[in-house]
Amino acid sequence: MPNSLISCARVSVSFCGGLCGVFHEGLVKRFRRPPLKELVKDVTTCGRASTCDIVITDEEASEKVLGTISKKHFRILKKTFTVDGDTRYNVFLEDLSSNGTFINKNLVGKGSEAKLHTNDRISISSSNFQVFVFFDGNMLGNLSLPREIWENYDHSRRLGKGAFAEVFCVFQKKTGKKFAMKVVSKEGFKHKHVSSNGVMNEVNILKAVDHPFIVKLEEVVETKVSLFIILEAMDGGDLQNIILPNVGLNESEVKFYFYQIVLAVQYLHEKGIIHRDLKPSNILMASEKMKSIVKVTDFGLSKFINEETLATTYCGSPHYVAPEILQNKGHGSYTKKVDHTYQILLRF
Numbered sequence: 001m002p003n004s005l006i007s008c009a010r011v012s013v014s015f016c017g018g019l020c021g022v023f024h025e026g027l028v029k030r031f032r033r034p035p036l037k038e039l040v041k042d043v044t045t046c047g048r049a050s051t052c053d054i055v056i057t058d059e060e061a062s063e064k065v066l067g068t069i070s071k072k073h074f075r076i077l078k079k080t081f082t083v084d085g086d087t088r089y090n091v092f093l094e095d096l097s098s099n100g101t102f103i104n105k106n107l108v109g110k111g112s113e114a115k116l117h118t119n120d121r122i123s124i125s126s127s128n129f130q131v132f133v134f135f136d137g138n139m140l141g142n143l144s145l146p147r148e149i150w151e152n153y154d155h156s157r158r159l160g161k162g163a164f165a166e167v168f169c170v171f172q173k174k175t176g177k178k179f180a181m182k183v184v185s186k187e188g189f190k191h192k193h194v195s196s197n198g199v200m201n202e203v204n205i206l207k208a209v210d211h212p213f214i215v216k217l218e219e220v221v222e223t224k225v226s227l228f229i230i231l232e233a234m235d236g237g238d239l240q241n242i243i244l245p246n247v248g249l250n251e252s253e254v255k256f257y258f259y260q261i262v263l264a265v266q267y268l269h270e271k272g273i274i275h276r277d278l279k280p281s282n283i284l285m286a287s288e289k290m291k292s293i294v295k296v297t298d299f300g301l302s303k304f305i306n307e308e309t310l311a312t313t314y315c316g317s318p319h320y321v322a323p324e325i326l327q328n329k330g331h332g333s334y335t336k337k338v339d340h341t342y343q344i345l346l347r348f
């Protein structure tokens with residue numbers, strides 16, 4: 001049986017989910033275990049004791065942090081029940097610790113149990129020390145992944161979901177490197193607002209570019225029903241999430257981000273590509289730090305263009321669309337200069 005979370009979900013009736021390691025930098029030296037821990041037992045224990053199913057040692061945690069972790073800190077319980085003859089299960093976490101186990105920063109409490117749901121974050125000793133993310137095996141069992149994906153990537157939590165696409169965190173088995181996997185259902189291509197040309201256009205542009213401030217494409221796998229796009233992982237969310245809570249940015253921060261975006265757009269134009277949808281939600285952050293590396297993403301509306309070619313499509317996001325596009329309304333033409341307008345709108 002392949003060492004894959006998805007294959008395990010398909011063939012093992014005992015499989016109920018998994019834990020993805022998310023140890024924080026600074027608090028932990030290194031993380032040598034595989035990033036995913038499959039939950040196949042009715043009871044799975046975690047702590048410092050060597051008898052635990054998941055053992056946290058000084059290979060993972062600093063001496064200071066390790067001293068706050070109990071020998072048996074918590075355990076995961078699989079509880080089965082029957083509905084109309086169909087066997088089902090729920091998964092619970094029981095807190096066994098002295099210093100506390102937290103789910104989504106809420107204390108469970110020693111001797112108490114709490115039900116786990118997909119994407120629940122588990123912290124130990126401190127609500128800020130998140131070590132695992134739980135995901136339900138039922139969700140994974142419903143996914144149909146091609147061999148090229150489950151043989152090479154360990155599948156983790158879902159990062160986001162749209163009408164016809166989902167984004168998951170995955171880990172490359174060979175290197176342990178984290179990526180974002182975008183799964184696009186071809187069912188959406190039957191609807192007017194989802195274009196197969198747009199999706200493949202984004203893929204083709206990502207294949208053609210290589211720049212430090214543009215999200216990198218790792219690989220693409222296509223099946224009859226879905227498209228699997230493996231992208232560089234960006235852990236800080238998007239620029240929109242930074243702007244809103246802080247009611248704008250100071251001049252130094254704006255310059256720092258804007259300079260990176262300008263270099264990315266300059267590179268795109270040199271390659272004969274116009275983006276046409278530059279906005280804060282399409283600028284991803286490498287980390288949650290205020291001054292983070294940023295990268296341009298979402299090339300679904302982008303287009304290859306040269307000096308003799310003009311774009312005519314009416315497109316863009318309402319709050320950031322360039323005046324040239326608004327004025328033409330699909331009947332006139334415009335050039336790569338529309339991206340300069342987007343940059344000005346972004347800056348203000």
